[in-house]
Amino acid sequence: xxxxxSNWGNYPIMEAEINDFSSIVExxxxxxxxxxxxxxxxxxxxGDASLAPHILSSKKYNKILKFDHEKGQITAExxxxxxxxxxxIVPKGWFLPVTPGTKFITVGGAVAGDVHGKNHxxxxxxxxxxxxxxxxxxxxxxxxxxxxxxxxxxxIICGGLGLSAIILSVQFxxxxxxxxxxxxKNIIADNLDEMLGKLQDFNSATYSVSWIDCLARGKRLGRxxxxxxxxxxxxxxxxxxxxxxxxxxxVKAPFYFPSFILNASTVRTFNYLFFNKHKIGSQDFVVHYDxxxxxxxxxxxxxxxxxxxxxxxxxxxxxFEQAAKGLRIILEAISKSGMGSFLTVLKALGKxxxxxxxxMPGFTLALDFPVSDQIFTFLDKxxxxxxxxxxxxxxxxDARMAPEIYWKGYPNASLFKExxxxxxxxxxxxxxxSNRLQMI
Ligand SMILES: Cc1cc2nc3c(=O)[nH]c(=O)nc-3n(C[C@H](O)[C@H](O)[C@H](O)COP(=O)(O)OP(=O)(O)OC[C@H]3O[C@@H](n4cnc5c(N)ncnc54)[C@H](O)[C@@H]3O)c2cc1C
Numbered sequence: 001x002x003x004x005x006s007n008w009g010n011y012p013i014m015e016a017e018i019n020d021f022s023s024i025v026e027x028x029x030x031x032x033x034x035x036x037x038x039x040x041x042x043x044x045x046x047g048d049a050s051l052a053p054h055i056l057s058s059k060k061y062n063k064i065l066k067f068d069h070e071k072g073q074i075t076a077e078x079x080x081x082x083x084x085x086x087x088x089i090v091p092k093g094w095f096l097p098v099t100p101g102t103k104f105i106t107v108g109g110a111v112a113g114d115v116h117g118k119n120h121x122x123x124x125x126x127x128x129x130x131x132x133x134x135x136x137x138x139x140x141x142x143x144x145x146x147x148x149x150x151x152x153x154x155x156i157i158c159g160g161l162g163l164s165a166i167i168l169s170v171q172f173x174x175x176x177x178x179x180x181x182x183x184x185k186n187i188i189a190d191n192l193d194e195m196l197g198k199l200q201d202f203n204s205a206t207y208s209v210s211w212i213d214c215l216a217r218g219k220r221l222g223r224x225x226x227x228x229x230x231x232x233x234x235x236x237x238x239x240x241x242x243x244x245x246x247x248x249x250x251v252k253a254p255f256y257f258p259s260f261i262l263n264a265s266t267v268r269t270f271n272y273l274f275f276n277k278h279k280i281g282s283q284d285f286v287v288h289y290d291x292x293x294x295x296x297x298x299x300x301x302x303x304x305x306x307x308x309x310x311x312x313x314x315x316x317x318x319x320f321e322q323a324a325k326g327l328r329i330i331l332e333a334i335s336k337s338g339m340g341s342f343l344t345v346l347k348a349l350g351k352x353x354x355x356x357x358x359x360m361p362g363f364t365l366a367l368d369f370p371v372s373d374q375i376f377t378f379l380d381k382x383x384x385x386x387x388x389x390x391x392x393x394x395x396x397x398d399a400r401m402a403p404e405i406y407w408k409g410y411p412n413a414s415l416f417k418e419x420x421x422x423x424x425x426x427x428x429x430x431x432x433x434s435n436r437l438q439m440i
Contacts, residue, residue: 010310047399078108114159192222
């Protein structure tokens, strides 16, 4: 039986047959009976990375297999979510070494996307902390790999979007914490030069991310708020519950918002209010890890706000040397088009470590655009600017780029294709994304 399915952006929507598994025997069975499929975690990639006509879902393969709370090492089945892991590790004084902006992704998705967090500039991506992967290859063979054992396999599985192997379990190193709280400092930047200068000045902060008013123009272009964070000490926290974990989302978007709500003037008003709220608000405070790292998780299904046609998250990175010029050109084009995004996030990245890793030393900008008739042509234009500036588009967020943009942006695209071709010559593992971009 097939069902309609989409990832977080609600675009594209596909008809798919979905099979769950809760044991290795069940995966092996699917491997023998299905000609081609993709593996899916929580479906929190925005576009079509984990969509295909046949989907193997890891959601029931979600046990924590081992947790050494002396050494801070954990091993979990690939369908375990970061949310489930946080509930176990935080009370014992440990935190995730890297976390994206939602805690509901699976560890399999974290490895296959080689996801980054607010600490990428200093501490690298999730895979940097992975000490061992148990995987199943396309021919059913079970393998273990790590940065030391079969490192070439490790490097194409990390960030390899489920195209080289099925990740069964992940062992990784956690980060020690003294409390479950973050000491946050907000810094206002009134324009792009100030924003880039201050991001550089505060480069030694453990966590750093900026929100940008993407519709500001002229002297205000690139204005925004930099949010820095450090794990708080016992002395900084006024609570007895030093290791309190997060609660479940309390608010639910009740329905798909009608598209007329999302227009240039609502986006402009939202951005204006957001900027000014931060400008007059407290600049230095202690906050629980949940609102600092996962402000959007508070509203379940917030993706419905973008309406039934869905939305596209457009995330690119460009090298530092091109940042001042490149971000100005791109922000001017966005501001002029009026196709603004409610949430525009800017952050510095360090180097990528795996074959298809998205990060490179540079600035990454992520924007949300509701799907509209004009957006595709507009983003095609931005793609060309990004490529001319030596940048690339993030694959787990993408739903629409053309193959040549992928091939120009990822210097290891040919190596990836060649290595995946050797491991899986019949292309058992394929997704809508890999087909669209001719990745394998
Ligand atoms: C609100 C929000 C904020 C986000 N913030 C960030 C951020 O700050 N940084 C960042 O890097 N990303 C971010 N993301 C993107 C998200 O972290 C990644 O797309 C992640 O890969 C999603 O994991 P998932 O479990 O939902 O996997 P899915 O979306 O289901 O799949 C993602 C990819 O992983 C593959 N995969 C999944 N499980 C396995 C497995 N067991 N074996 C092999 N391959 C597998 C899939 O085939 C697919 O290619 C964000 C997403 C949302 C919705």
